[in-house]
Amino acid sequence: LNEKLVCGYPLSIFFIVVNEFCERFSYYGMRAVLVLYFKYFLRWDDDLATSIYHTFVALCYLTPILGAIVADSWLGKFKTIIYLSIVYAVGQVAMAVSAIHDITDSDRDGTPDSMTFHIVLSMVGLFLIALGTGGIKPCVAAFGGDQFGEHQDRQRRTFFSVFYLCINGGSLLSTIITPVLRAQECGIYSKQKCYSLAFGVPAALMVVALVVFIIGSGMYYKAEPQGNIMLDVCKCIGFAIKNRYRHRSKQYPKRQHWMDWAEEKYDKLLIAQIKMVLKVLFLYIPLPMFWTLFDQKGSRWTLQATTMDGNFGALVIQPDQMQTVNPILILTLVPIMDSLIYPLIKKCGLNFTSNFYFSFILSNFQKTLPTFPSTSQSQLKLLNMGSNSVTVKLPGNDALILPAAQVYPFINNCNTKFTNLLPEVILFKSATNDLTSKPQEGNNAIRFVNGMKTAVNVSTAAADFGLIEPFYYSNYSQIKNGKATFTLRSGSQSCEYSTNFGFGSSYTFFIHSTLVFGSNCQDSVTAVEDIKPNSVHMALQIPQYFFITAGEVMFSVTGLEFSYSQAPSNMKAVLQAGWLFTVAIGNFIVLIVAELAKIPKQWAEYVLFASLLVAVCVIFSIMAYFYTYIDPTEIEAQFKKKINEDDEDDKSKPGKAEVEMVKRDSIKCHDEYDKATQTKM
Numbered sequence: 001l002n003e004k005l006v007c008g009y010p011l012s013i014f015f016i017v018v019n020e021f022c023e024r025f026s027y028y029g030m031r032a033v034l035v036l037y038f039k040y041f042l043r044w045d046d047d048l049a050t051s052i053y054h055t056f057v058a059l060c061y062l063t064p065i066l067g068a069i070v071a072d073s074w075l076g077k078f079k080t081i082i083y084l085s086i087v088y089a090v091g092q093v094a095m096a097v098s099a100i101h102d103i104t105d106s107d108r109d110g111t112p113d114s115m116t117f118h119i120v121l122s123m124v125g126l127f128l129i130a131l132g133t134g135g136i137k138p139c140v141a142a143f144g145g146d147q148f149g150e151h152q153d154r155q156r157r158t159f160f161s162v163f164y165l166c167i168n169g170g171s172l173l174s175t176i177i178t179p180v181l182r183a184q185e186c187g188i189y190s191k192q193k194c195y196s197l198a199f200g201v202p203a204a205l206m207v208v209a210l211v212v213f214i215i216g217s218g219m220y221y222k223a224e225p226q227g228n229i230m231l232d233v234c235k236c237i238g239f240a241i242k243n244r245y246r247h248r249s250k251q252y253p254k255r256q257h258w259m260d261w262a263e264e265k266y267d268k269l270l271i272a273q274i275k276m277v278l279k280v281l282f283l284y285i286p287l288p289m290f291w292t293l294f295d296q297k298g299s300r301w302t303l304q305a306t307t308m309d310g311n312f313g314a315l316v317i318q319p320d321q322m323q324t325v326n327p328i329l330i331l332t333l334v335p336i337m338d339s340l341i342y343p344l345i346k347k348c349g350l351n352f353t354s355n356f357y358f359s360f361i362l363s364n365f366q367k368t369l370p371t372f373p374s375t376s377q378s379q380l381k382l383l384n385m386g387s388n389s390v391t392v393k394l395p396g397n398d399a400l401i402l403p404a405a406q407v408y409p410f411i412n413n414c415n416t417k418f419t420n421l422l423p424e425v426i427l428f429k430s431a432t433n434d435l436t437s438k439p440q441e442g443n444n445a446i447r448f449v450n451g452m453k454t455a456v457n458v459s460t461a462a463a464d465f466g467l468i469e470p471f472y473y474s475n476y477s478q479i480k481n482g483k484a485t486f487t488l489r490s491g492s493q494s495c496e497y498s499t500n501f502g503f504g505s506s507y508t509f510f511i512h513s514t515l516v517f518g519s520n521c522q523d524s525v526t527a528v529e530d531i532k533p534n535s536v537h538m539a540l541q542i543p544q545y546f547f548i549t550a551g552e553v554m555f556s557v558t559g560l561e562f563s564y565s566q567a568p569s570n571m572k573a574v575l576q577a578g579w580l581f582t583v584a585i586g587n588f589i590v591l592i593v594a595e596l597a598k599i600p601k602q603w604a605e606y607v608l609f610a611s612l613l614v615a616v617c618v619i620f621s622i623m624a625y626f627y628t629y630i631d632p633t634e635i636e637a638q639f640k641k642k643i644n645e646d647d648e649d650d651k652s653k654p655g656k657a658e659v660e661m662v663k664r665d666s667i668k669c670h671d672e673y674d675k676a677t678q679t680k681m
């Protein structure tokens with residue numbers, strides 16, 4: 001195969017793993033900011049953004065089928081990777097261009113004037129990316145496997161581990177870098193969040209991936225495509241089903257396998273190869289459930305993280321950055337498993353046939369949310385601005401004593417009329433404006449109520465609340481966690497008010513009528529906590545990440561190698577695509593159950609997914625126990641030898657008796673296949 005070896009490994013795989021690293025950087029980097037791009041640039045709502053996101057991810061894992069068919073039947077893996085990488089890079093460039101707001105911002109107000117242009121271009125870009133990333137994915141993995149000879153099983157296994165490390169190295173770096181690029185401000189006429197840069201860098205990395213792959217060109221082993229194999233496979237399966245149906249009567253003897261009903265018309269080698277593929281595909285049936293749970297990292301788990309405290313001391317973690325725990329753990333666990341755990345298991349003589357994965361159910365963390373008013377109620381707040389406590393009597397409520405400078409929040413029916421309130425008591429009613437959910441991305445939602453007789457301007461370094469009229473309130477502004485200093489200004493006079501924020505809280509700050517400018521106004525502002533800060537720490541998600549990643553290491557890395565080693569020579573990429581198809585189905589399940597079915601209680605949804613996964617684990621273990629490993633190369637060699645011998649015989653001794661003999665031999669050969677596949681793993 002390959003003449004240039006480094007430490008027993010073909011040199012060509014260096015280019016393949018670097019290509020994979022850059023490609024995964026490109027894919028995961030773009031994916032990391034995609035939902036935010038939908039939400040904040042295209043101005044889609046949460047539901048539409050999440051649905052399109054999961055549809056895109058599912059499409060990325062559906063298109064491998066196309067790429068694999070093109071590679072195995074027509075172009076070969078090498079050319080398919082090159083052509084589809086170009087499509088992929090064009091898609092990434094289209095995404096980067098679609099995120100330049102200046103293109104359609106003719107009135108230069110900072111917002112695009114023709115959203116249709118940006119939506120259409122980004123959808124075209126995403127379609128090309130899905131075609132490219134999905135199309136090349138099964139080919140790159142199988143092409144890497146092709147570089148090893150028959151006696152390099154150990155090296156090939158190590159290659160698939162290193163390949164997985166590169167996937168996750170690229171994913172880790174890009175998930176850290178692209179959100180930082182997105183947070184930059186850029187633009188020609190006005191400065192906006194820099195989505196074009198966040199998509200532009202992944203586009204550049206895809207070009208690098210392509211160049212690296214082309215550089216290695218002279219060193220690759222390039223297996224030739226073997227004709228339109230998928231068409232033959234479909235026709236052969238169709239014929240077997242039809243033939244079986246035609247011979248359904250009891251008078252016809254049964255055949256060992258239903259595919260044997262294609263024997264009348266199809267080559268025995270092809271039938272044997274289809275049997276190998278179907279056997280593996282059958283084993284894949286329960287697998288999508290793993291990906292269903294796994295892919296919720298990007299949606300449900302990240303949303304859960306927004307209701308948690310991300311303060312890790314020196315490091316403050318943003319909710320979407322928690323996803324980087326997965327690739328970090330992969331980079332740690334894969335070497336540990338490969339160099340320690342698997343050899344240890346082997347030494348202990350354990351038959352490690354199936355891997356169990358665990359899910360971790362975390363309870364509903366949104367306990368920090370208060371009771372919000374229903375549609376027929378309104379939220380009221382009473383603020384005593386005086387210096388003495390006052391007694392307030394509201395219709396239908398007991399009299400209450402309101403201490404000086406204190407706020408009393410309560411919920412009442414909208415149509416209640418309030419009369420005779422003391423002049424120093426502010427009745428603050430803002431049912432339509434109150435925040436009714438946790439602020440986004442772990443931020444804090446802050447607003448001010450001005451109790452003074454003059455208008456006050458409030459601002460911080462991060463937000464401007466504008467001029468607040470007397471007895472009126474500002475809009476909410478998002479403030480990050482940590483200390484914030486607010487400057488209160490009226491004409492030329494000002495004072496400062498400082499306070500500390502956690503994650504995901506909401507506060508209304510009441511400015512007292514007694515405020516005196518020029519001094520510190522710490523005592524003249526009362527903070528009312530509308531939504532408590534997140535109290536559950538994000539670190540509690542780490543065990544959940546650990547278990548799902550440990551499952552991934554045992555199941556996904558081995559699954560890649562398994563899909564390669566169990567595939568017939570002409571369907572290596574097709575089986576890789578079958579493996580990736582399980583990821584696509586997993587994402588569709590998320591889309592249906594999590595996004596469309598909308599189970600009202602989050603914990604009920606987690607319990608449902610976890611129970612389904614446990615059930616699937618049991619089923620999969622049973623299936624894996626009965627699975628018998630095969631050596632496709634050996635089986636194919638036996639068939640080819642038999643066919644050659646038959647050809648020789650046909651040439652020298654044509655006649656009816658010989659035809660019978662060939663038939664008998666073929667059946668013998670079939671028996672050999674069946675015997676070979678009956679050895680347990």
Ligand SMILES: C[C@H](N)C(=O)N1CCC[C@H]1C(=O)O
Nearest residue numbers: 167168171326327330552583
């Ligand atoms: C980032 C994940 N740890 C990961 O490596 N994968 C998730 C789906 C399959 C695989 C990949 O190839 O990206």
